[in-house]
Amino acid sequence: MLYPLLSILGVAAGMTTLLFGFGGGFFAVPLLYALLIAGHGADAPIGQQAMQIAVATSAAVMIFSSALATWRHHRSGSLRWDLIGQLAPAIALGAIVGAYAALQLDGTWLRWLFIGYLVLTLLDSWLRPGFVSDAGAVLRPMSRAGSALVGLPIGALAALLGVGGSVMTVPLMRRRGASMLTATAMANPLSLPMALSASLVYAMLPSTGEPLGIGFVGLIDLYAAAALALGAWLGMQLASPLVGRIADSLHARAYLVLLGTVLLVMLCAGH
Known part of the structure; x- marks a missing residue:
């Protein structure tokens, strides 16, 4: 039941990736951790490293989901590549630091960092x-x-928690005058360097412990990454007609409601 359930929830992750720039991490991490x-x-052995596995698998899925969402938003003209080019290198560098830090932390601490x-x-x-x-206003x-000062912590924290950079880049772009459509669209290409x-x-520097097994x-x-990616692709197909058609203030409120839902899931996952 693990992989079919992941595919079904991957549909929700795909829809939120396209509409809110989440990259799927806010759904994949608490869901995979609990499962x-x-x-x-x-x-x-897998249970002892469940949080690290969830974070790592989420990052891998984001390569696929963020790349696909980036292509769709590029075709619609929603991206500002000049700003993306400024932030992306610093995000990629920060992600290396954050991913390495996640390997050194206890899963319980990682979970509470996510919640906090x-x-x-x-x-x-x-x-x-x-x-x-x-x-x-104009962005x-x-x-x-x-860009470098902002990008480094965005990449580090996003990789540490496996959530993509949307939770930081969307508010950042929003307060710099971007519409929700532009802010959420730009979250996807800015998640790619972190995910990679x-x-x-x-993949190269796993934490010490017993072998986790095949797959x-x-x-x-x-296997979990493939199931989530398949569901995410379907979710994006379903969400495509909604892109650009959601009122700006409603889009912003929906973004925060989804974050609150993920918070509740993560709080319940430890019990």
């Missing part, structure tokens, strides 16, 4: 002006130095 614990037990980050993001977006309100560019760098680290490359569960 690995339920299927193998917390004391089994979601809480802070939700509070900041709801309480600080500039996210929920309709952005009518303001960033300096090269500013992090996946390489997770694993390092900490990446290839």
